[in-house]
Amino acid sequence: MVLAPLTKGGNLPYRRLLVELGATVTTSEMALAYKVCKGMRGEMALLRRAPEEQCFGVQLAGRKPAQMARASQIAQERGASFVDVNLGCPIDLFCRRGIGAALMTRARRVGEIVAAMREAVDIPVTVKMRLGWDEEKPTFTSVAEAAVEAGASAITLHGRSRKQRYKRAANWDAVAQLVQSLPIPVIGNGDILTWRDAVEKRERTGCAGVMVARGALIKPWIFSEIQHRRDFLLTPSDRLALLRRYRDLAREHFGDDDHGHQRVHEFLMWHLEFFARYRPVPSDTISPDEHPLIQTRMAPPEALPGIEGLLLRDDEEARRELATQILTDPTPGPASAADVISAILSGP
Ligand SMILES: Cc1cc2nc3c(=O)[nH]c(=O)nc-3n(C[C@H](O)[C@H](O)[C@H](O)COP(=O)(O)O)c2cc1C
Secondary structure, three states: OEEOOOOOOOOHHHHHHHHHOOOOEEEOOOEEHHHHHOOOHHHHHOOOOOOOOOEEEEEEEOOOHHHHHHHHHHHHHOOOOEEEEEEOOOOHHHHHOOOHHHHHHOHHHHHHHHHHHHHHOOOOEEEEEOOOOOOOOOOHHHHHHHHHHOOOOEEEEEOOOOOOOOOOOOOHHHHHHHHHHOOOOEEEEOOOOOHHHHHHHHHHHOOOEEEEOHHHHHOOOHHHHHHHOOOOOOOHHHHHHHHHHHHHHHHHHHOOOHHHHHHHHHHHHHHHHHHOOOOOOOHHHOOHHHOOOOOOOOOOOOOOOHHHHHHHOOOHHHHHHHHHHHHHOOOOOOOOOHHHHHHHHOOO
């Protein structure tokens, strides 16, 4: 179980929350290698590891081998357990500069980047890639082979091309294909929303692990579900307790002054957009044919009063109101998010 790199979503207090809820391997938000090399403050903050993160990888984006190598050294000095190369970022601004998914058409350059990073650090170098630039011309096999040849320790495949974005389900057959052909661990990524998805995809493909992205933003306790192989149907008050815990961790990180509170509010609002997509439907009640993709926003069951209604509403006004209520609410959060799961486990 690997927490995916998530720009903005993978902020340090949120990763701490996820570790309390069972995440064991965590990854930083994408950091731009050239900014890390210049020591730019915002980028350096992305390399920070929380003490409770047992295995924390820093994801780097760049196209110049020497720059990626230097940035890897800096990440290693700051405590990274591994460094990961971003070959998936779809954003035009970066792709035009030859960064992220643009590298999926340049297998040789990927090999040079991985080789330079390997040379520069003692920690493992991993690679996270897509199927290719577009679906018609998948390049993942040649890019993966170049990475392996250059010394990559593991490869994550997100089974979509850059052009596909999230429109269709991720292709896990491609993950199975890579597992068969590579001598190193392959981690599969795409559409893991329930523990059943994780088990089924691992059994079907033989992958060494699964990486979870949006599932961890919608349902931060997904790692506990995968760990225990059961659904945890959290009540609105349980979910509120998790939000309070996040608020407390975020306050600790961003500071308990006006500026800090502003940041906590901003991040709460951001997270609530994903959090609101949760529907307490046990996954075994949904047939595989109608299993909703994560990106499908299921309609709320019905309008509900109070905070529960706010939790389910999918509009900015509700998120703003809820974030303000959570921020100003004097009720302390639980000492650990794990307490919420323990209470369910020891319940009637
Ligand atoms: C908000 C958000 C931010 C993301 N940021 C990154 C990133 O910084 N680096 C990266 O490699 N992938 C990033 N991704 C892609 C995810 O890591 C993952 O590959 C993709 O969402 C598919 O997994 P999922 O179906 O579990 O969401 C991001 C995805 C989301 C939704």
